[in-house]
Each structure stands twice: as C-alpha cells, then as structure tokens.
Amino acid sequence: MYDLVIVGAGVAGMSASIYASRYKMDHLIFGETPGGQGMLAGAVENYPGYVSVPGPELMQKIVDQVKHYGVEVKQESIKGLVKIEGGFEVKTDKEKYQAKTLVLAMGASYRHLNIPGEEKLIGKGVSYCSTCDAPLFKGKIVAVIGGGNAALSGAIHLASFAKKVLIIHRRDEYRAEPIRVERLRQNRKIEEILTNEVTEIKGQEKVEAIVSKNPYQGSQEIKVDGVFIEIGQVPSSVLAGQLGVVVDKQGYIEVNPGMVTNIPGVFAAGDIAAIEGGIHFRQFVTAAADGARAAAGVYQYLQGEAPTPSWDQKLTR
Numbered sequence: 001m002y003d004l005v006i007v008g009a010g011v012a013g014m015s016a017s018i019y020a021s022r023y024k025m026d027h028l029i030f031g032e033t034p035g036g037q038g039m040l041a042g043a044v045e046n047y048p049g050y051v052s053v054p055g056p057e058l059m060q061k062i063v064d065q066v067k068h069y070g071v072e073v074k075q076e077s078i079k080g081l082v083k084i085e086g087g088f089e090v091k092t093d094k095e096k097y098q099a100k101t102l103v104l105a106m107g108a109s110y111r112h113l114n115i116p117g118e119e120k121l122i123g124k125g126v127s128y129c130s131t132c133d134a135p136l137f138k139g140k141i142v143a144v145i146g147g148g149n150a151a152l153s154g155a156i157h158l159a160s161f162a163k164k165v166l167i168i169h170r171r172d173e174y175r176a177e178p179i180r181v182e183r184l185r186q187n188r189k190i191e192e193i194l195t196n197e198v199t200e201i202k203g204q205e206k207v208e209a210i211v212s213k214n215p216y217q218g219s220q221e222i223k224v225d226g227v228f229i230e231i232g233q234v235p236s237s238v239l240a241g242q243l244g245v246v247v248d249k250q251g252y253i254e255v256n257p258g259m260v261t262n263i264p265g266v267f268a269a270g271d272i273a274a275i276e277g278g279i280h281f282r283q284f285v286t287a288a289a290d291g292a293r294a295a296a297g298v299y300q301y302l303q304g305e306a307p308t309p310s311w312d313q314k315l316t317r
C-alpha cells in the first residue's frame, strides 16, 4: 500500500508530489494529461522566476522536477475511488492501486462556447483567463464574452492594458453584482454590446475578428485582436462524489485552509478546491501552494497527528 496517491498531474498535483518526495513518502501521481491546463497556456507572465514562459515549457520543467525524485507521472485515467480498510483503492483504466491517503487535484476546465474558430485559436488570441493574459493585449482591441462577475471584472482589468474593450453578453442585463456594473459603465474604454451572441471567431494564425449576432439586427463582423471567454469553469469533481467528499454548490471540493476535506486521509488542492474563507483565485501559483500544503497535511496525517486545522475547526478571525 502506497503512502499517497495524487489524482491529477497539473501544477497542484505535481507540487504535492515534489513535497511528498522530500517528505520521503512512497507515492504515485496520475494524470490523464500530464501538465493539465498549463499545457494550454500561451505566455505565462505571472509565475515567480519567469518574466515570460510558454505554459507547456513551464509544465515540462515541473514534470522534470517530479521525475528528478524518481517519481513516474502515470498517464492513466482514474475511474474509481473506494474507501478500504486503512486507506483507499484507486482503480484506473489499466490497474488497481492502494494508498493510505489521497490528494485530489483533478482541476477544472473553462467552459467553452463551442463555436467555429474557438479551439483553433486558443493561445492565439482566444483566452479564458483575463488575470493571466491581459498584459499580452496592451494597446489592442479585445472582446470579453460573458455577463457574470468574472466577465465584468475581466473587462475592467483588461481596460487598464487594452486600447478598447468590448463586452458582449447574450442577455440585456448582467448577472454580475451591481457595483461591478457601475464600475464597468464608468470606464470610458469599455463598450457594451448586449443582446448579442458571438457565433464565430475568425483568423488564420491569430484572432482577427468575431461575428456577433443580434436577434433583430442580424450578424456583424467586428475586428478584434483578442477574445476572452469568461463564462465560468467546471470542476472535475465526479471522483470526489464517490468517496462522499463534500463539494460546494458549483461542485468544488470544500477544504479548510489546511487543504483537509471532510473525509479523513483525503486532501484536495488546486483549481478543484474551494478553501473555506478564501477567495476563489485559481492560478498556477495558488495551485502550487495548495499542493505543498496538502502534502504537508498528508505527512502530518501519516505521522498520526491530528490535522491542523482539523475539518471541524472553524476559522477564528
């Protein structure tokens, strides 16, 4: 029986593995896609130590660091997690494994519009993360698609770099908090295009234009350099449900600041985790930090110490 199985080989899982190796824990790490979402990122400009680095290059360096400690990243799909005496059984598409503890780091994926041109131009002007990519659009024209808090915050953030920001929403009013709507409308660089659906993203090597359709006025082509699709994320938390791990209304795994879930021996880290009392900030650097804390929690658990803080312990501020 392994000390630990890490489910997910994105930044969170790999950071957990690096720390687990240094704690001398006998562990395995699984990832259908080693590198996770990082493999889709264009230039990453907010990870400490790099002014700018392509996502796949950053991920490869982290995979190399995991392997440096003699750990293999297993490219197997985990199909089932079951509680057994003294730990958990992990069933993949190839084999069964047993471990005393688990770190769940299955990540999340950005919702896509699934329109022509979108997949082809990811990283070439199509982005799902304004926090990540806004500085790449200095002096350019960008469109933000969505009407919730993320879309409006993204548009406001982008306006501090871009020449012009178009916010395009399919309804005639936003779902975002009124204070954000007010701030959006005060920003003279932002133009609102409501009751419009983007039906196509055009461009060969990079984004050149979008096609936007209004039910009354028909379609128009608008020249833009970038498109930010901010219509939410979907956490990959199906496996958590199999163990009875508590998830929030959106499906994110609830953890306390020690990355502890409600099931003893099960920890969660990265984009999939919703930290009690924390803001939802899903980035490489936060995923890496979560992974480190989860591994430290596992070590503590294996030593027979009660996790600090425990699941039941409420935050005192």
Ligand SMILES: Cc1cc2nc3c(=O)[nH]c(=O)nc-3n(C[C@H](O)[C@H](O)[C@H](O)COP(=O)(O)OP(=O)(O)OC[C@H]3O[C@@H](n4cnc5c(N)ncnc54)[C@H](O)[C@@H]3O)c2cc1C
Pocket: 007, 008, 009, 010, 011, 012, 013, 030, 031, 032, 033, 034, 035, 036, 037, 038, 040, 041, 042, 043, 044, 045, 046, 047, 076, 077, 078, 079, 105, 106, 107, 108, 109, 110, 123, 127, 128, 129, 132, 133, 236, 239, 269, 270, 271, 272, 282, 283, 284, 285, 287
């Ligand atoms: C296009 C794009 C650009 C981005 N740019 C930036 C940026 O510039 N800066 C920044 O800080 N953040 C950026 N992000 C966000 C960043 O990528 C994420 O916050 C981070 O990668 C989350 O890491 P994670 O390990 O939690 O999850 P993920 O990277 O989602 O990794 C999840 C892992 O779990 C595996 N997995 C899931 N289910 C299973 C299963 N059943 N069996 C086996 N494996 C499974 C996946 O294959 C994957 O290996 C970007 C995201 C995207 C999509």
